[in-house]
Amino acid sequence: MFKKIDHIGIAVSNLEQAVKTFELLGFQIAGTEEVPEQKVKVAFFPVGESNLELLMPTDEKSAVTRFLMNHGEGIHHIAFLVENLEGMLAALKEKGFNLIDEKPRPGAHGKKIAFIHPKSTNSVLIELCEVVDDGE
Ligand SMILES: C[C@H](C(=O)O)C(=O)SCCNC(=O)CCNC(=O)[C@H](O)C(C)(C)COP(=O)(O)OP(=O)(O)OC[C@H]1O[C@@H](n2cnc3c(N)ncnc32)[C@H](O)[C@@H]1OP(=O)(O)O
Numbered sequence: 001m002f003k004k005i006d007h008i009g010i011a012v013s014n015l016e017q018a019v020k021t022f023e024l025l026g027f028q029i030a031g032t033e034e035v036p037e038q039k040v041k042v043a044f045f046p047v048g049e050s051n052l053e054l055l056m057p058t059d060e061k062s063a064v065t066r067f068l069m070n071h072g073e074g075i076h077h078i079a080f081l082v083e084n085l086e087g088m089l090a091a092l093k094e095k096g097f098n099l100i101d102e103k104p105r106p107g108a109h110g111k112k113i114a115f116i117h118p119k120s121t122n123s124v125l126i127e128l129c130e131v132v133d134d135g136e
């Protein structure tokens with residue numbers, strides 16, 4: 001089921017400036033990446049077995065644009081690394097969870113990701129992510 005906290009997503013309006021802040025704090029950036037399907041650009045900072053994921057919208061239709069408009073910058077989601085994401089989504093749907101994604105979608109680092117609606121999880125946006133086996 002849940003292998004670890006893969007990352008904590010932090011929504012920011014200016015990625016470059018936020019990266020500088022977290023580097024000043026002492027974090028080492030591992031890299032940045034655009035994820036077109038999610039209309040975001042992300043910066044990853046490894047922290048032990050997890051990561052900080054700073055994310056900035058790349059389009060006004062991005063989900064993060066709306067979040068920044070309504071909420072401002074801040075913690076956006078928690079991502080858990082799981083196995084058999086597809087099977088997990090079917091099981092969670094069975095259990096009555098409101099799924100934003102019923103099927104896995106492309107995420108950062110070539111992972112497959114899917115989101116559960118925060119309405120089902122005490123107003124915490126949960127992302128499930130799975131490493132894609134290259135042999136697939
Ligand atoms: C690529 C990278 C990766 O890791 O690989 C990523 O993370 S991509 C990360 C960016 N992509 C995503 O976030 C995709 C999943 N998110 C979404 O589909 C959407 O943001 C959403 C469905 C959660 C909310 O969209 P929406 O249009 O309904 O937004 P609204 O503003 O109307 O919000 C509806 C209700 O959800 C709440 N809400 C919205 N966003 C969040 C959030 N991040 N955490 C907790 N609650 C939230 C609002 O407060 C509101 O509650 P109330 O009704 O009580 O006021």
Ligand SMILES: [Co+2]
Nearest residue numbers: 009053079127
């Ligand atoms: Co994420």
